Amino acid sequence: MTVRKGTRGAPRVGWVGAVAVASVLALSLTGCRGSAQSGGSAAAPGITDTTITLGITTPLSGATAGPGTCTVAGVKAYFGAKNADGGVKFGDGKTRKVEIKTYDDAYDPQKSLANFQQMTSDGVFAETSGLGTPTNRAFREAAISQKVPQALVMTGDPLFSNRQESPWQLGLVPIYQNEGAAFGKLLADSGGSHKVAILSQNDDYGKGYVAGFKDAVKGASGIKVVGEQTYEATDTSVDAQITQLASSGADVFVNAMSVTPLTISALQKAQQIGWKPSWFLPSNTSSPTAILEPGKAGAYPGIYSVSFAKAPQSPAFAKDADVVKFLADLKQYGDYKDTPAFPHCMWSYISGATLEKAFSTMTEPTRDSFMSALKNIKGFQAPLMLEGTQVDTTVDGQPAISSVVVQKYNGKGYATAEKFG
Template identity: 30%
Template sequence: MTTSKVLGLAAALSALLVTSGTALAQKKYDTGASDTEIKIGNIMPYSGPASAYGVIGKVEAAYFNMINEQGGINGRKINFVTYDDGYSPPKAVEQARKLVESDEVLFVFSPLGTASNSAVQKYMNAKKVPQLFVATGATKFGEYKSFPWTMGWQPPYQSEGRSYAKYLLSAKPEAKIAVLYQNDDFGKDLLKGFKDGLGDKAALIVAEESYEVSEPTIESHIVKLKATGADTFVSITTPKFAAQAIKKVAEVAWKPMYFQSNVGASVGSVLKPAGFDNSQGLLSAAYAKDGADAQWDNDEGMKKFYAFLAKYAPDASRIDASVVYGYGIAQTVEQVLRQAGDDLTRANVMKQAANLKDVSLDTLLPGVKVNTSATDFYPIEQLQMIQFKGEKWDRFGPVISGEVGR
């Protein structure tokens, strides 16, 4: 072998070693990640008073099954570990510890419930394990300075409350308002946004009633609120209680301007059980497409969503807003993990989650995009008013950006 050939071979081997070394150096893993797997934890109320939301976890699991069948994310399969907390904060703490300390997940994704996430937030941040895209709109889950390992996903409840107030002041400036709200951080947060939006017109609220999730029915609250003579009703309720309220308002022949909070506005799990006749004219706000609306049948994003349901979640109903929610939030975490590449450390997962730029999801309304930054932990901050007519929600007015003051 000539000297030139030896030198050439040596150079080639040297280049190969450098390239291999760079590739190896780029791979960084924390607990829960490897060359073949990304282990993700989840906590859902598969039982208890908020069990209607349990389908979110089932859709997320189906979405990851689809991803795995397609080859995974950057060649790694998703191992999705999901537990039931019954919508109980103490149980949520128990399940979070199990996921982090026993199952050793890389991060916890889409845990549902304001009270449950409040209960585990300090623990997750002390452990420096991402509590990513919590399934609640409580404003506290975007406080990046205090809790840098926690991030929300859906529009903050305070933004939603302000949207209702803005519409109400223009449509019915002399309203007499009655409010029913869930007595926890969810209900109080949305109510605060509503009052902030009313500003010096907050005195238009003539009555407030709170309910506990342990109550079997909220019918007595409806009777009391109707007796106040209010002509406007704001129902800050989760699905079980939202359906009860719609039924009872119709039963007592109360005809207020009726606002229903987004989390209790699903056609499939709330309005259909409550009765479409009873639901006519209801007002709410949305950021996602309505699977019950035929206008989306030829929408490219929704065609992908419907195809996913047909193959991977055939028992899930397209008209259930929680099904749409589960798909959209899973698609968001897929984007984060693709951006993370081979640096699957917990710190980089949070870094990528805080670096989402104008991300379009298949199920978001036109004009609504996912945006985050190191100082903005509220991925979705846009809403559009909707009104229920026939068997679907109709959108009206502009897409409103309700950014939370930071």
């Protein structure tokens, strides 16, 4: 209340004070109405009784635009179909339409930080599904400070799944160590003797991948790492590294790369110099149509990758009910007319289903309620998930999806790899 002095120095309540009293009373009445509607908690920015607005900052231009575009398309496809059916039923009893705002960061951390600042100005409820470790890290501290969720982001960085250090974050995809370990276990279980060469991105992505692989083969006496090289995400060529690794005589190549053009050129360069090992490729750079076909991967004895999502390109899933609906939704609501070349389209569709699962149990229109619901999902088989994988957000240090299936390229798509070789 504003207090003003009268002409004789005696304090009096002026018109400002009267307005303040009236405002307090109005707010109290509004609060009572709000309590009846939303359990007594004031709604967070970006959510009303009828809508919730999510933001996605991801590369929509540049070298990683292919995967980045997919991160938007899958979420839009999932919620576009839900909105067309009337919306999503939330745990507070209300049904809301899900609106998506997208921002292009071109895989540039400075741009992603600026995008986050813009989306908070735009009033989004949460950021979700954005691609990239450096780009998601760029605004992580700001998101924590402002208590804005970074939900189901597409980075395998374990920091995003550490509940103490990242209370407002959660990753979607398996952490790098999980993927690397899956390859190491497959190789170790083969019982054979193999020489391994490693090329990795010089950041947490590459280091985590390599650490997971090495831990898994540590007890296998027949497995020996005979060469290691790194590259920078900004490099335009890895020819020198491929040539150096080829001289090691390795018959297995762990290629922990996240950049599509560099992965293709690595496949091509190795063939040009006559080096044809078996390859282990990360899930995000293993697309049959966008990477393996232009890289002429059929020349190698084996291309292995990991996955948790059904691939529409695979003949095994051509008539799968999940895949048929996904492709229809992608075309109608995701502004994506072709069969996706990158797995990120499927991942972000799974992200949409997981977000809906959290929405269905959040009892108040607040970010706190959302994060509590998001981190208490267990045993959820989202659409498009492979048998043997599931969403479990209850394990500290692990992302929403931590289980993967190792697959081998068969010239058209992937089939489950029962063993190495």
